[in-house]
Structure formats: C-alpha cells, structure tokens
Amino acid sequence: MSLNFNLMHETAEGGRRAQIDLPHQTVETPVFMPVGTAGSVKAVAQDVVESLGAEIILGNTYHLYLRPGHEAIRRMGGLHKFISWPRAMLTDSGGFQVYSLAQLRKVSDEGVRFRSHLDGSSHFFTPEHSMDVQIALGADIAMAFDECTEYPATRERAEESLRLTMAWARRSLDHFRAHRHETPWHDELGGRTQSLFGIVQGGVYADLRRESAERLVEMDFNGYAIGGLSVGEPREATLEVIAGVLPLLPKDKPRYVMGVGYPDEIERYARMGVDMMDCVLPTRAARHGLLFTSEGRMNIKNRQYAEDRNPPDLACDCMVCRRYSRAYLRHLMQAGEPLAGTLNSIHNLAFYLGIMRRARSSLTAIDSLTSER
C-alpha cells in the first residue's frame, strides 16, 4: 500500500481536513512542508524540526543525486535513515531545477542534460532516471519528473512544455510502478511503498491546465500537484489557476500546490481545499533576516530593533519568542552569527506551521458549525 487518504471534513468553500497515512507518518492536513533540499531544513536540526510539529519535509532529487549521490544514500538505508528523520518525506523530482537552472541545461523529449552547478560535470536526467533516484532515496512521496513552465510563457510555449510534462508523467508513472518495490525500506515496513504524484502544468492557460489535470487523473497517480506557480506571475493568476484546477482533481486523493507561499497565501489556499504546500520562503527569508509575524513582515536587521526587548512576535509562543529579544536576534544578524539563521528559521517555521494548525482546526470548526445550523 502506498498512501491512505482519510478525508475527515469538507467545507462548502471546498476546504478539506484530512489525514494522509504514509509509511513513515500519518500527516494531518492541510499541511505545510518545510523544504530540506540537500537533506536538511537549512540551519535547523531534525530534532528541532520535529519539535516544531512538522510531519513531513521535502528533499530534492537533483541536489541529492549530485551530492552525496542516491546510491550512497541507498546504501545508508535511504534518506530517512541517512538524515535521521523518522517522519514523512517528499522528494521533488528535479523538475524545478529544469526551470531554476535554466542556464545549465538543455531539454529534449528524452530528458534534460544538466551541467552540474557544483563542478560543471554533465548529467542526463530522464523521467526514468528521476524515478530511480527517488526510489533509492525512498521518500514517502515521489514526484513525477516535469518541466516547470516559466512565466511569462506564450501559449505555444506553454503547450509545448505541457506536452513534454504529460509525456514525462506517463513515463514516470510506468517506471515507478515497475520499480517502487526497490525502495530501501520496502520490506522493513511490511511491504508498504512510496507514492507518486503527478504535476499539473499549463502556465496560466485555463484550458491547458484543465487538459493537464484530466490527463493526469486518467493516469491515476496517488496524488496530484499543481506546479508552475510562484514563478513571477501575478497573485491573482496563481489564485485563478488553483481555483480552476482543484475541482478537476479527485476528492479522495491529496492535492498539493508546489512552492507556495506567503503566510496569507497558504492560509487562503488551505481554505480553498489545498492539502499540501511547501515553500522555501520561511527558511530562506529567515536566513536573510526577514521574520513573519502576526503583525506582518519584520526585517529584524533594522536599526529600530537594536534595543528592543520584545520577542519577535508578541503573539507567538515558539521557543524563540519565549526566550529571545528582537535586540538579540538583530545583533546575531549584524554579527553574522549562524545562530541568527537558525533562530529566525525556527520562528518562521513555527509561524507557518501555526497557520496550518489553526487552519486545520478552523476547517473542522466551520464544518461542525455548518452542520449545527
């Protein structure tokens, strides 16, 4: 068995409260997934990520393939064991790197030729290869190899990109089904298997998105993601794509919007019926001194906090806000102390996870309120 999706509540607006039973963890949704590209949620140790309540984190196929190498990780017993993360994981397929490393790659129908950003060496990624790497890594959820379509993209370009992503989705799925039992923990966890999600593309073109969703649903993945968002398009466009695609996806499977977003965005998408989201923003911004608080954004590097004894967020009870002042966090940033990135990341992750926690309870509350009427 791959995953078991238990839909608990659904609101009139389409919001869902559910559980995803995965081999390493039952995940309460809607969920925010911290990003741990290279086998680490940057600057935050696994035990802390756990204590913050994160139930699932990401890893990245391309980055882990290059270093330390997926076969090395397989020999270490898989990604969970290698990084000592007992809960659920999801690996992105490398599709985003097709987009973000645009200068270093060449795309063909067969796959993508990458030049390593580390040493310039050449590597060829195909959907089959991405699956092999992801199976070796052994995340609970693997993603189909896609091309993240850039924005802006002409209709022709979006069509071409979608054609590629759909062909790759088919190949990803076929190869994955044939080899999913080869994941490192397959026998150890009673024959449970990884899940594979398909990724809807199509740019900002509603009909392309529809076509993409319908074809993927027909292929029957374990869950569905909406990709190609937050790549520079206006926020209304993001919203429109999500609102347009969600109704096309099966209700009994997880829905994942990739790479979002700001606090208000993830809160909103959760209410609309998105089950899973991930974003580097809370951790990256944290390392750069940007804190997300109940009062909005706070650039903790600003001089005005130099002697501010208040916690970063007056309304937050995370381990950082309980203990440290704005003045201290600002000082750590000024001094270039690595602890700054760590503490800032802990707060931002706590903030993001808190938003989702409240979203979950409010989704349930709204539902019971509705049924009382």
Place this chain on the structure above:
RNA sequence: GCACAGGUGGCCGAGCGGUUAAUGGCAGCAGACUGUAAAUCUGCCGCUCCUUGGAGCUACGGAGGUUCGAAUCCUCCCCUGUGCA
C-alpha cells in the same frame, strides 16, 4: 639621532599631474527573496540645498610652493613602522 618605508573618506586599501567626491573590500543604512546554484542579491553610503537631473561647499597628515590644473611633483614641519646607533 641617522637610514629606509609610509601617512587617502568610520576602518582596510587602490590611485601616483587633468575624465577623482576619489576603484575595491569591510562596517553602516534600506530593500528584495514563493517545488533553495541564495547565511544570497540589489540600492544608498563626505556635507548642504533643489524635483529626476543637478547646484554649491569641504576633502587624500600640516603649512607653503611649482603648474592653466596637485591626493599625485618640490620644500619644511608633524606623526607611524622597520633597521642601525
């Protein structure tokens, strides 16, 4: 005391007759960050005015001098480092 080498904007450090308010780096101030090539990147960073663009003022240890023109050349002085006494 003598001999070398030096004294440049908050700091370090280029420049060695004009295009120099003066390259860089650091520090400082502000901004950006959305499936992580990101502990990164961008802008500002002598003073005072006006609207962008600019105008004026003050600046390369100090004082003189040479020159149309000096941070850059000359003289004296002050200070610092190293070596010798």
